[in-house]
Amino acid sequence: MITIEAMAASVPDGAMLALPPDNSLPSVALAKALVRRGVRNLRLLGVPVSGFATDLLIGAGCVAEVQSSAVSLGEAGFAPRFSAAIRAGSIVMRDATCPAIHAMLQAAEKGVPFMPLRGLIGSDILLHRPDWKIVQNPLSDVPDRIVLLPALSPDIAAFHAVMADRDGNVWLGRRRECATLAHASRRVLVTVERFFDGNLLEDERLAPGTISGTYVEAVALAERGAHPVALLDEYSFDAEYVATYARAAQTQAGFDDWCAREVFGRAVAA
């Protein structure tokens, strides 16, 4: 167990950092700590889409590349710093489609070089993904083209869970797609609301929603670490906070003021 600032310091510039979306345990607390640390050239992976934390990291100049199936603030609309960065050409965007991201992680999880996926053929996404290959289904006697997706092992996966125990086991509740992400990633960093007294894997009711500490490199305490995003049944989405962000971040200057206040805790002249 380490502090969140130490956790952020352990993320090197240029790392491929995988983040879950706003409905599935993103660690906004770690994203803010990464902004404070001044990390640069992150390659973000949205699993399978991206939300608030991604827009924040882009606005703060921490990001070189985004691979995702969508970047959005949900009901608060388009992600403003992402949109501005695409227009300015200041980040590389590698568009995907949701199940393709899951499938690439599943291939890594299984230790196989690729996973086939239906769909995709005829989408312009494929034209811009030279790493995705169309092959004839080798098990079919009739013409049947299918896409192969390479295994993808992010350098680091980060998410926010409700609790972890002293053995590094982490409880995700029903958001078990984060387990696939953990299995596929080289390093896993987790922030939690609180620590669990005991061993999560010894409780039959908690074990199915738990990922083993085998996969987890470090855990840091961060109360309300998903805020403004909802966390399971712990707290709900703070729509007002995200709407305020979305308005402020329409311009870089507005984003910078918001960031000084909300990330660095500085008083900002009105």
Added chain:
Amino acid sequence: MIALEERLAVALAELILDPAAPPARHIAVGAASPIPAAACWLVAKRGHPVRLSLLHKRSGNPFTEGSRELFDLTGQGRIDLFFLGGGQIDGQANLNLLGTGAWPGGTVRFPGSFGSAFMYFMCPRTILFREEHSPRVLVDRVAHISAPGLSPPDVFRRGTAQALVTGRCVFSFDAERGRFRLQSLHPGETAAGVRAATGFDYDEATEVPGTPDPTEADLALLRGPIRAEMMETYPAFCARVFDRKAAA
């Protein structure tokens, strides 16, 4: 007074229940889709046996593997119907959720394809829904295809668009011909007005019927039990559409 959103939910419900379409036993609803969600609830609350999987439901979310489970279910053919929209939709039912201008959205960047490049192929049917009906949305040819409306025979595909519902009308889609057909006009709309607001060519009968009004029973379901079901996921939508007494 009937809100446009209520009319659209009822129009979508009629399409879900279309006896000519493949059966809708299990419907999934994705992100930010309150009107399709209301339509699905209406089908269920009318008493039709249908399983609804609402991806963004926070408490009691049906998936224990997140969206991965939705795509796996769909890959197997266990999801019968999905809803998709688009920043642009063209006359061959191609969808653009990516953007306009130079790739990947140098002029206007939309959020991204989400799961469309898979769901559109793997569901037996898709209902397209986009409230804005204008030449900038309904275009002759999308700038970028995030998901194609039609596929060649050597590409596995279970279905395509059944229909396109907008704030002005309902179009049906003929996959054989790759063309939309104007099916019904919402109140206050004319065939000429829809033609002028649509950037793609489509078929049209000489007499186009009106989209039927919601019944009193449907309105009571929408404003009562369906509002209650949707409140947690879509509070702003419920307040705007169903709680209009102060504004009325």
